[in-house]
Amino acid sequence: MSDPVDPVASAYLNSAVALAVENVARGGGPFGAVVVTAEGRIYGGTNRVTADNDPTAHAEVVAIRRACAELGTFDLTGSTLYASCEPCPLCVAASLWARVDAIVFAADRHDADRAGFDDTRFHEHFDGVAPAIPITAGSADDPLAPFAAWAEHPGRIDY
Amino acid sequence: MSDPVDPVASAYLNSAVALAVENVARGGGPFGAVVVTAEGRIYGGTNRVTADNDPTAHAEVVAIRRACAELGTFDLTGSTLYASCEPCPLCVAASLWARVDAIVFAADRHDADRAGFDDTRFHEHFDGVAPAIPITAGSADDPLAPFAAWAEHPGRIDY
Numbered sequence: 001m002s003d004p005v006d007p008v009a010s011a012y013l014n015s016a017v018a019l020a021v022e023n024v025a026r027g028g029g030p031f032g033a034v035v036v037t038a039e040g041r042i043y044g045g046t047n048r049v050t051a052d053n054d055p056t057a058h059a060e061v062v063a064i065r066r067a068c069a070e071l072g073t074f075d076l077t078g079s080t081l082y083a084s085c086e087p088c089p090l091c092v093a094a095s096l097w098a099r100v101d102a103i104v105f106a107a108d109r110h111d112a113d114r115a116g117f118d119d120t121r122f123h124e125h126f127d128g129v130a131p132a133i134p135i136t137a138g139s140a141d142d143p144l145a146p147f148a149a150w151a152e153h154p155g156r157i158d159y
Numbered sequence: 160m161s162d163p164v165d166p167v168a169s170a171y172l173n174s175a176v177a178l179a180v181e182n183v184a185r186g187g188g189p190f191g192a193v194v195v196t197a198e199g200r201i202y203g204g205t206n207r208v209t210a211d212n213d214p215t216a217h218a219e220v221v222a223i224r225r226a227c228a229e230l231g232t233f234d235l236t237g238s239t240l241y242a243s244c245e246p247c248p249l250c251v252a253a254s255l256w257a258r259v260d261a262i263v264f265a266a267d268r269h270d271a272d273r274a275g276f277d278d279t280r281f282h283e284h285f286d287g288v289a290p291a292i293p294i295t296a297g298s299a300d301d302p303l304a305p306f307a308a309w310a311e312h313p314g315r316i317d318y
Contacts, residue, residue: 005298013299020305024312030305050316054224055233055257061215074214084305087294089285090256093249096281096291098214103294106302115306116317122255126248126285132255135246135262139164140172143265146179146189146243147274153183157209158275 012036012082013106019046020059020084027051030115031084033059033091035067035100038078043067059083060091064098074159075099085112088119089126171195171241172265178205179218179243186210189274190243192218192250194226194259197237202226218242219250223257233318234258244271247278248285 012034019032029047036042045063049055060083068074077099081087085107087095095103112119125132150156171193178191188206195201204222208214219242227233236258240246244266246254254262271278284291309315 009297010299013297013302017299017302017304021308024305024308024315027314027316029318030309032305049233049256049318053227053231053233055227055235055318056215056220056224056253058256065213065215068212068214072212074208074212076214082297084299084302086296088252088256089248090252092284092292092294093247093252093281094215096277096284097208097217097247097249100292103292104297105294106297106299107306108296111303111306115309118255122252125251125255127287133251133259133262135251135264137245137267138168138172138241138263138265140169140176140243140265143172143176143243144270145176146183146191147266147270149180149183150189150274155186156183157186159188159208159214 009082009104012042012080013084013104015042015044016059016082016084017106019044023047023059029059031059033063033081033083035063035076036080036082037067037071037076041067041071043070056090058088058091058094060087061094064094064100068098077101080104085109086119088112089122168241168263171201171239172243172263174201174203175218175241175243176265178203182206182218188218190218192222192240192242194222194235195239195241196226196230196235200226200230202229215249217247217250217253219246220253223253223259227257236260239263244268245278247271248281 023046
């Protein structure tokens with residue numbers, strides 16, 4: 001758990017906030033993040049959704065992808081993600097898959113809402129409050145074929 | 160809502176399943192997806208997490224990123240996402256931010272679990288059943304500075 005007055009956490013949060021402010025001037029969204037590994041390596045990211053035509057280019061996702069690319073791994077176990085704003089479900093899920101140990105944020109989802117973003121509505125989808133997209137099962141000829149191929153593949157890398 | 164015996168949906172799901180099977184042979188994970196736009200354009204994606212050292216390179220995310228890159232937009236309104244397996248929270252959230260209209264899937268989260276993936280555990284994080292990562296508020300000097308810069312930026316593009 002993060003201590004709210006932890007000076008190390010505050011320093012990294014201030015870095016994430018500074019990245020977010022700079023990013024607005026560069027045509028990006030008002031979000032920044034830094035991944036800090038167990039060894040103290042630091043990887044920053046900023047929101048490039050509209051700048052790069054990539055709806056998944058949230059600051060946290062960009063920082064995670066950069067850290068993984070530079071470290072040559074898909075596993076950031078031991079890392080902490082510091083975000084200028086409370087991570088949306090995309091960024092929480094990216095952190096889970098990246099095996100980040102913990103997330104610490106500065107502004108919260110309600111601050112993001114007031115700035116015009118859909119964070120709370122999307123959190124509510126996952127909270128079961130109000131579904132925001134229909135997700136339904138359909139019929140495929142052999143839906144388990146990929147998993148059968150996976151089980152039989154000698155070179156598979158588990159993740 | 161998708162009709163489970165909708166032949167068009169089944170055809171796209173079969174394509175997604177075929178992509179997933181092929182991807183295993185190419186060193187990727189056993190997942191495939193296709194984005195179909197309102198105009199009928201089709202963009203495929205496969206899981207490249209371990210192949211590309213990118214924990215966010217799930218099939219659905221790859222398909223969404225490809226569709227957006229090729230169409231030159233961050234907004235896929237009117238599109239449907241067909242996935243070989245029930246989308247994990249990362250892929251649901253990516254679909255929400257991409258403004259995909261609907262998601263249809265073939266295999267489900269329990270099939271993914273049986274193949275060794277953490278989908279159900281990560282769904283349970285969002286369902287509030289069992290938190291999978293600590294997410295805490297920290298203290299920054301000026302957490303709202305990015306949103307103030309955003310509000311004042313004349314060239315901002317809302318998304």
